[in-house]
Amino acid sequence: MTNSFFRTGxxxxxxxxxxxxxxxDTEAAFDDPVLxxxxxxxxxxxxxxxxxxxxxxxxxxxxxxxxRREVREMIAAGKTDAEIREFMIDRYGDFVLxxxxxxxxxxxxxxxxALLLLIAAVVIVRVIRRRAQEADxxxxxxxxxxx
Amino acid sequence: xxxxxLPLVVALLLGxxxxxxxxxDPRYVPSPLxxxxxxxxxxxxxxxxxxxxxxxxxxxxxxxLNVWGTWCGGCRQEHDTLLAIANQxxxxxxxxxWKDDNRAAQEWLRQLGNPYAAVAEDREGRTAIDWGxxxxxxxxxxxxxxxxxxKHIAPMTMEDWNREFLPRIEAARTAAGSxx
Numbered sequence: 001m002t003n004s005f006f007r008t009g010x011x012x013x014x015x016x017x018x019x020x021x022x023x024x025d026t027e028a029a030f031d032d033p034v035l036x037x038x039x040x041x042x043x044x045x046x047x048x049x050x051x052x053x054x055x056x057x058x059x060x061x062x063x064x065x066x067x068r069r070e071v072r073e074m075i076a077a078g079k080t081d082a083e084i085r086e087f088m089i090d091r092y093g094d095f096v097l098x099x100x101x102x103x104x105x106x107x108x109x110x111x112x113x114a115l116l117l118l119i120a121a122v123v124i125v126r127v128i129r130r131r132a133q134e135a136d137x138x139x140x141x142x143x144x145x146x147x
Numbered sequence: 148x149x150x151x152x153l154p155l156v157v158a159l160l161l162g163x164x165x166x167x168x169x170x171x172d173p174r175y176v177p178s179p180l181x182x183x184x185x186x187x188x189x190x191x192x193x194x195x196x197x198x199x200x201x202x203x204x205x206x207x208x209x210x211x212l213n214v215w216g217t218w219c220g221g222c223r224q225e226h227d228t229l230l231a232i233a234n235q236x237x238x239x240x241x242x243x244x245w246k247d248d249n250r251a252a253q254e255w256l257r258q259l260g261n262p263y264a265a266v267a268e269d270r271e272g273r274t275a276i277d278w279g280x281x282x283x284x285x286x287x288x289x290x291x292x293x294x295x296x297x298k299h300i301a302p303m304t305m306e307d308w309n310r311e312f313l314p315r316i317e318a319a320r321t322a323a324g325s326x327x
Contacts, residue, residue, distance in 0.1 A: 049176060049281035062246060063281055066272045091279040093179040 029072045042071050042084055045098050055098060178279050178298040185212075185289045186277040190267035193244050193252055200241065200267035205289070209319050210239045211312070212287040213263070213303075214275060216247040217255045219283040225302035226259050232308055233262035238316055242266035245275045245283055288312055290319040 030036040043057035048064040056064040056071075067088070074084045088096045094103065102110050180186070189201035213229060215222040233240050242263040244252045249268065256266070269275050278287065288297040296315050299307055 052173065062272070066246075066276060070273075070276060090179065091276060092281065093176060093279070095176050 025068070029068075030075070035075055038081065039072060039075055042075075042081060043068055045085075046071075046088055047092075047096050047098055049092060049096065174282075175300055176281065178295070180279055180287075180295045181298060183295060184293050185287070185295045186274070188267065188269075188274045188277065190243075190269060190274060193242070193249065193256075193266035193268045196268070200265045202293070205239075205241065206293050207291050208239070209291055209316050209323075210241055210289050212241050212243055212278070212289060214243045214245050214278070214280050214283050214285045214287075216245045216283050217251045218247065219245075221302040222284045223259075225284055225304070226262070228303045228305055228308070229262040230260050231305065232303070233264075237313070239264035243274060243278075243280075244268050245280065246270065246272045288315055291323045 028036050029039050040057060044055050046056045046067065048054045048056045048059040048061055048067070050061040050063045051059050054064075056067045058064075070087070071084055074087065079087075085097065094100060094106075100106065185202060187202045189199045189203070192198040192200050211232075229240060240263050242265070244266050246269065249270075252266070252268075256263075267274070278285075282300065284302055286299040286303055287295055288299075290296045296319060297311060299311060301307075
């Protein structure tokens with residue numbers, strides 16, 4: 001009983017992840033698994049600008065097909081991953097990258113979490129210090145006996 | 148007092164940013180080509196494959212590149228505007244026929260009229276990628292120095308032409324004139 005339940009669950013899990021593994025290409029672009037891996041990784045990091053919430057690995061728009069062809073040809077020509085990304089950025093801008101670079105324009109965005117944390121820390125320290133002072137000044141307050 | 152005003156100011160500022168963001172078109176992706184040399188191409192002409200259409204020949208003049216295809220609804224929509232622009236004879240319109248069927252494209256121009264001084268045929272879509280094209284119709288303005296001055300992404304209207312293109316053409320001409 002529990003065994004069949006477990007098996008069904010496992011099957012559902014495998015099916016759910018199996019869909020993710022399906023590529024839109026009908027056949028592998030490279031015989032060499034290393035090159036094929038690079039091809040798939042790059043495709044998954046490039047935005048399809050026609051259907052903006054998809055990568056070019058997910059989309060079957062004509063432009064995505066053409067861009068996959070460019071990636072395939074550049075890998076075959078021995079270009080590095082960085083060169084291929086540069087090629088795309090030169091033409092379509094940083095928006096084409098799903099993993100954004102750190103640039104002068106978006107520096108503030110990258111620094112924002114650390115900055116906010118810093119501001120929060122400063123505010124908290126100040127509040128705590130003030131409360132501590134207030135507690136010292138007002139010995140008759142309700143917290144007097146506790147400190 | 149500051150304790151109460153500061154959060155209010157921050158909230159208002161955030162509101163302003165979000166409000167502006169609401170009206171920005173996410174489909175409009177600014178081109179990294181603006182101000183940079185236009186990508187070169189030499190492609191067969193749509194009407195006569197033995198006659199190449201080349202960016203080199205256009206160097207020294209201000210011109211417009213319009214990316215279109217018969218499969219593109221927005222291109223049909225802007226076609227009459229392009230004809231009117233061509234009639235002004237201000238700058239040559241060069242067409243880039245993007246991933247289209249040659250016969251269908253020629254038929255389109257015969258039936259609807261041809262606003263283009265020349266049409267380059269980009270059968271494989273490689274030139275379109277070089278220009279960062281992602282959705283037709285797209286229209287580029289290129290200056291006499293061969294640099295991209297402006298990119299319009301949407302069907303062209305006469306208002307777009309008068310507001311964005313004509314002043315830039317004028318400025319490019321004045322700049323080129325003062326240099327020589």
